[in-house]
Amino acid sequence: MTDSHPVLELPLDRFYDALRHLWVQPTFDTGRVVVGIDAVGLEYIGDLAYIQCAPRGTHVHRGEPMGSLEAAKMTDILSAPISGQIITVNEAVIRNPSLVNRDPYGNGWLAEFSPECWDKESVQLISGSRIGEYGQRETERLHSANPVR
Amino acid sequence: MNLRLIEEDGVNASVGLAADETLARRVGDGSSLPTLRLYTYRSSAALVGRFQSVENEIHLGFCHDNGVAVNRRPTGGGALLMGEDQLGIALTLPGRSDEGYSRARELMELFSVGLVNALAAMGVGASFRRKNDLEVSGRKIAGLGMYRDISGGLLFHASLLLDMDIALMLSVLNTPFEKISDKEIRHVGERLTTLRREAGSGLLLDEVRPEVAASYVRLMGADVRPGDFTPEERRAIGELERSKYQTDRWIYQTVPVPDTVGTSRVKTPAGMIEFTVCLAGEMIKCVHVTGDFFASEESLADLEGSLRWHSSARWKLEGTLRAFYANHGDAFGGVGIEYILAGLGQAINRSLLKAARTASDPYGCFVNPGEAHVPA
Numbered sequence: 001m002t003d004s005h006p007v008l009e010l011p012l013d014r015f016y017d018a019l020r021h022l023w024v025q026p027t028f029d030t031g032r033v034v035v036g037i038d039a040v041g042l043e044y045i046g047d048l049a050y051i052q053c054a055p056r057g058t059h060v061h062r063g064e065p066m067g068s069l070e071a072a073k074m075t076d077i078l079s080a081p082i083s084g085q086i087i088t089v090n091e092a093v094i095r096n097p098s099l100v101n102r103d104p105y106g107n108g109w110l111a112e113f114s115p116e117c118w119d120k121e122s123v124q125l126i127s128g129s130r131i132g133e134y135g136q137r138e139t140e141r142l143h144s145a146n147p148v149r
Numbered sequence: 150m151n152l153r154l155i156e157e158d159g160v161n162a163s164v165g166l167a168a169d170e171t172l173a174r175r176v177g178d179g180s181s182l183p184t185l186r187l188y189t190y191r192s193s194a195a196l197v198g199r200f201q202s203v204e205n206e207i208h209l210g211f212c213h214d215n216g217v218a219v220n221r222r223p224t225g226g227g228a229l230l231m232g233e234d235q236l237g238i239a240l241t242l243p244g245r246s247d248e249g250y251s252r253a254r255e256l257m258e259l260f261s262v263g264l265v266n267a268l269a270a271m272g273v274g275a276s277f278r279r280k281n282d283l284e285v286s287g288r289k290i291a292g293l294g295m296y297r298d299i300s301g302g303l304l305f306h307a308s309l310l311l312d313m314d315i316a317l318m319l320s321v322l323n324t325p326f327e328k329i330s331d332k333e334i335r336h337v338g339e340r341l342t343t344l345r346r347e348a349g350s351g352l353l354l355d356e357v358r359p360e361v362a363a364s365y366v367r368l369m370g371a372d373v374r375p376g377d378f379t380p381e382e383r384r385a386i387g388e389l390e391r392s393k394y395q396t397d398r399w400i401y402q403t404v405p406v407p408d409t410v411g412t413s414r415v416k417t418p419a420g421m422i423e424f425t426v427c428l429a430g431e432m433i434k435c436v437h438v439t440g441d442f443f444a445s446e447e448s449l450a451d452l453e454g455s456l457r458w459h460s461s462a463r464w465k466l467e468g469t470l471r472a473f474y475a476n477h478g479d480a481f482g483g484v485g486i487e488y489i490l491a492g493l494g495q496a497i498n499r500s501l502l503k504a505a506r507t508a509s510d511p512y513g514c515f516v517n518p519g520e521a522h523v524p525a
Contacts, residue, residue, distance in 0.1 A: 052404075076252055094405055
């Protein structure tokens with residue numbers, strides 16, 4: 001079945017939160033991480049209309065809301081993939097959420113964090129050789145579900 | 150599962166919204182029972198969606214002069230006019246705060262099935278469209294929304310149109326139409342429908358409520374018990390009403406995504422077609438298609454419905470239009486897809502140009518202080 005569906009683009013140079021469909025990319029020279037929505041999440045939610053992010057300086061724990069979004073297919077909270085302090089919010093995306101759909105791994109990043117439990121939490125994220133399995137599994141799941149018009 | 154059923158009428162807007170959110174939080178943390186509320190608002194209340202701007206969506210002067218309450222929902226979607234002829238359906242269920250998007254979509258579809266089944270029991274065939282509309286032959290009969298609380302509690306909300314005073318609706322809600330004439334009233338009237346129109350003009354609210362309740366009970370296999378708010382819930386609702394739903398900070402907040410309208414006219418072999426496109430940023434909020442060409446109102450309503458909350462990217466529009474043409478055949482009397490694409494494209498470009506011109510002050514209240522930059 002999946003042979004007929006292209007596997008979703010998931011660059012290998014970052015980590016993925018498979019539950020929340022967010023990517024996390026460490027910046028080793030600053031010790032910070034950048035967070036965005038991955039291709040799987042965008043398949044589920046569709047084109048974004050609005051995004052709200054918690055303000056700079058906010059501390060969040062992994063799994064807690066860091067914002068909310070409204071998209072073509074749903075409205076939902078945006079949960080933090082890691083614990084830490086929000087250092088920067090991508091204002092360009094707040095003003096033009098379509099940037100996330102156009103360039104999810106580049107200019108469509110959401111926020112930059114100073115992580116507080118990176119060593120412990122990064123092992124709960126998907127990275128390296130497991131990224132391919134994640135993409136394959138989610139592609140199958142997406143195409144097996146009843147599509148919403 | 151035990152499901153509490155609460156029925157109310159004439160609910161004040163700020164109380165009703167605070168009750169929805171309070172129950173979502175309390176059901177999520179286990180301090181309240183899962184609850185189905187079937188209620189009406191006190192006529193009339195104009196409720197914008199979570200991210201909308203009141204100034205853009207509502208004629209505030211009219212509302213002020215005519216005692217129409219104005220507030221903001223915790224759920225997404227467009228602005229609504231609620232009152233004694235629109236049934237609010239609020240289902241609050243426990244969930245988990247770490248559930249992903251896929252689960253939320255599944256639950257939203259399940260919630261829509263409950264309402265579709267209830268309408269079927271009343272002889273009305275409705276279907277779910279995109280994220281938040283229930284339609285009968287392309288005409289909207291209910292709007293749906295979902296809110297997830299930090300506790301994991303889920304609120305599913307629907308507004309079911311038993312009836313609608315379209316002239317009042319057009320006086321309250323801002324539309325791209327320059328004036329409100331019989332033509333505009335007819336145009337909007339052809340894009341939505343009501344339960345009374347579909348199932349009989351004598352249908353009473355008290356006949357609808359049991360059908361809706363029974364449908365959700367069947368769907369969820371729940372044991373339903375009529376009930377009321379507890380004193381503790383009433384206190385919590387009152388506190389949230391005062392701290393949020395009665396405050397200008399919540400109601401009149403703005404978003405930095407610009408709302409713009411663009412229009413175009415395209416001459417086709419079948420006649421002139423006029424397009425009006427409303428954008429939120431680059432997202433199509435709504436499209437209106439009029440003109441002197443031949444097309445059934447049902448096809449036009451269906452086309453407009455398929456473009457609500459749709460990307461304005463040409464390749465995505467083309468995909469949707471090709472699927473529409475495949476289903477509708479020659480619905481537009483020989484007007485080819487290229488004319489529709491050209492008209493939409495021109496209206497979208499004009500709308501985006503307006504957005505670019507008004508982008509000089511990009512800061513709304515959601516914008517965080519600090520310089521934007523792309524991290525290395």
